Amino acid sequence: xxxxxxxxxxxxxxxxxxxxxxxxxxxxxxxxxxxxxxxxxxxxxxxxxxxxxxxxxxxxxxxxxxxxxxxxxxxxxxxxxxxxxxxxxxxxxxxxxxxxxxxxxxxxxxxxxxxxxxxxxxxxxxxxxxxxxxxxxxxxxxxxxxxxxxxxxxxxxxxxxxxxxxxxxxxxxxxxxxxxxxxxxxxxxxxxxxxxxxxxxxxxxxxxxxxxxxxxxxxxxxxxxxxxxxxxxxxxxxxxxxxxxxxxxxxxxxxxxxxxxxxxxxxxxxxxxxxxxxxxxxxxxxxxxxxxxxxxxxxxxxxxxxxxxxxxxxxxxxxxxxxxxxxxxxxxxxxxxxxxxxxxx
Numbered sequence: 001x002x003x004x005x006x007x008x009x010x011x012x013x014x015x016x017x018x019x020x021x022x023x024x025x026x027x028x029x030x031x032x033x034x035x036x037x038x039x040x041x042x043x044x045x046x047x048x049x050x051x052x053x054x055x056x057x058x059x060x061x062x063x064x065x066x067x068x069x070x071x072x073x074x075x076x077x078x079x080x081x082x083x084x085x086x087x088x089x090x091x092x093x094x095x096x097x098x099x100x101x102x103x104x105x106x107x108x109x110x111x112x113x114x115x116x117x118x119x120x121x122x123x124x125x126x127x128x129x130x131x132x133x134x135x136x137x138x139x140x141x142x143x144x145x146x147x148x149x150x151x152x153x154x155x156x157x158x159x160x161x162x163x164x165x166x167x168x169x170x171x172x173x174x175x176x177x178x179x180x181x182x183x184x185x186x187x188x189x190x191x192x193x194x195x196x197x198x199x200x201x202x203x204x205x206x207x208x209x210x211x212x213x214x215x216x217x218x219x220x221x222x223x224x225x226x227x228x229x230x231x232x233x234x235x236x237x238x239x240x241x242x243x244x245x246x247x248x249x250x251x252x253x254x255x256x257x258x259x260x261x262x263x264x265x266x267x268x269x270x271x272x273x274x275x276x277x278x279x280x281x282x283x284x285x286x287x288x289x290x291x292x293x294x295x296x297x298x299x300x301x302x303x304x305x306x307x308x309x310x311x312x313x314x315x316x317x318x319x320x321x322x323x324x325x326x327x328x329x330x331x332x333x334x335x336x337x338x339x340x341x342x343x344x345x
Contacts, residue, residue, distance in 0.1 A: 018216050021117075024064075029149075032089060036082040036156035046261040052162070055169075056081055059157050062170045062206070069209075070202045071319045072177040076154035089127035089142035092116040095137045096160040096291035099244045103235045103295035104137065107186075115188040115299050117199025118144065140292035142284075146172050148179035167203060167215055174202035182325045187333065193303035194325055201311060201318070228271055229281050236264040237294040261289050306340040313343075 039056045042048050059078065067074035094116045095104040103115035119125035122143070129139040145161040161172050178198035180286075184190050200223070207216045243256050268285065272278060286295070307325070314321040328336050 022123060024120055025118070029153075031120070032082055032084065032156070033153060035084060036080040036154075039079055039081050039157065042081050052324055055162050056157070057211055059169060059173070060161065062166075062173050062212075065170075065206060065209075066174055066177050066202065069205060070174060070198070071322065072174065072198075072202075073151060073180045075151065075180075077151070077177065078155060078157050078173050080154060081158075081162070082122040082156040083280055085159070087160060088122070088142040088145060089158055089160050090120060090147055091122045092118050092144055092296075093125050093129045093132070094140040094142070094292040094296040095129070095132045096295050098136050098138060098291070099250075099257070101241050101291050101294050101298075103188075103292065103299070104132075106209070113186045113188075116145070138290035138292040140287075140290065140296050142296060144222050146176050148176040150183050151180040167207060167211065167219060169204045171199045171203045173214040174206075175199040181322050182329055184329050187336075188219070188299050189302050190329075190336070192300045193235060194307050195312070196300050196304050196309060197307035198318075200308075201316075223276060225271075225280070226276055229268075230297060230304075231263065232271065233294055234295040234301065236260060236289075237298055240291070240294070262274075303340055303344075305345055306343040308344040309345060 012185060039060055042056055043053055059081075063078045066072045066078075081214065096102060101108075105113040105115060106117045107113040117128065119128065122141075125141050129141050132139050145164075146158055149155055155176060157169075157173075161169060173196055175195045175198065180193040181198070182191075182194055203219065211219070240257065240260055243260060244253065248256070265285075268281070274275055284297075308338075311318075311321050311325055328339060331339070
């Protein structure tokens with residue numbers, strides 16, 4: 001059992017050559033799994049607080065909807081609950097070279113190369129990020145509320161997201177189950193953009209059935225802001241990529257980089273004003289945008305328009321959509337990217 005858990009943990013957690021890193025990956029995942037108990041049991045325990053019981057009951061309804069209405073895997077994932085006693089289950093560290101918007105890959109024997117490294121301790125994540133920064137790389141550390149073991153284990157509902165508003169809980173469950181439906185070893189942008197497309201459509205259907213008019217309106221507003229923010233990030237990622245390609249001295253590159261990020265901050269301020277002062281993205285930019293930050297956002301959004309278009313081509317039939325995505329997953333990356341590029345509006 002311990003050996004299987006260890007191998008499974010190494011499958012999905014971003015890797016590095018350090019034994020210390022592997023040890024924290026295995027022990028961190030073991031803690032999550034050992035803290036998990038069936039939700040049905042928690043519902044019948046006298047010491048489970050009433051508000052938590054209500055949240056867990058709704059989580060089971062969301063879970064049934066995911067398989068019955070969205071065609072996502074029907075297994076034991078998200079039918080157990082784990083209280084971790086901390087705000088995030090993982091902290092991901094993204095890194096990119098000083099003059100590149102391409103993330104530094106962490107390659108791993110089972111899961112392939114991914115665009116980040118995950119740590120179960122915030123201090124360990126910051127320590128790793130500091131070491132990369134000292135080497136001259138741009139770094140970005142982000143807390144993670146949930147992750148997927150790709151079906152190797154029964155992923156639990158976690159205390160790190162159970163108290164979110166119900167639409168957010170649903171979104172997370174749909175996203176993580178999507179990774180069990182289709183996953184390509186070594187292609188983070190494909191995997192995350194696909195999962196975001198599934199979560200979007202899943203949440204739309206969930207709110208149509210279970211949501212209130214106020215929740216549906218809030219979701220529409222939120223999606224609009226997210227699209228505008230993602231467009232801003234991708235715009236400056238492209239501008240910086242073009243700028244870095246120029247054969248300039250390092251100091252001119254640094255000055256140009258500083259200027260472009262300053263312009264990005266100015267455009268973000270204008271966006272906030274157009275949103276009536278909504279500041280929901282401020283925490284993402286709290287330490288100032290850099291190449292690693294751009295890479296982290298692009299991982300989840302770069303191919304999203306293509307997957308949305310493919311869902312439309314599938315006439316909204318999710319099983320057919322999953323089948324089409326699986327066919328794409330069989331292709332070599334170059335051909336896969338070319339087909340996705342043709343799909344994108």
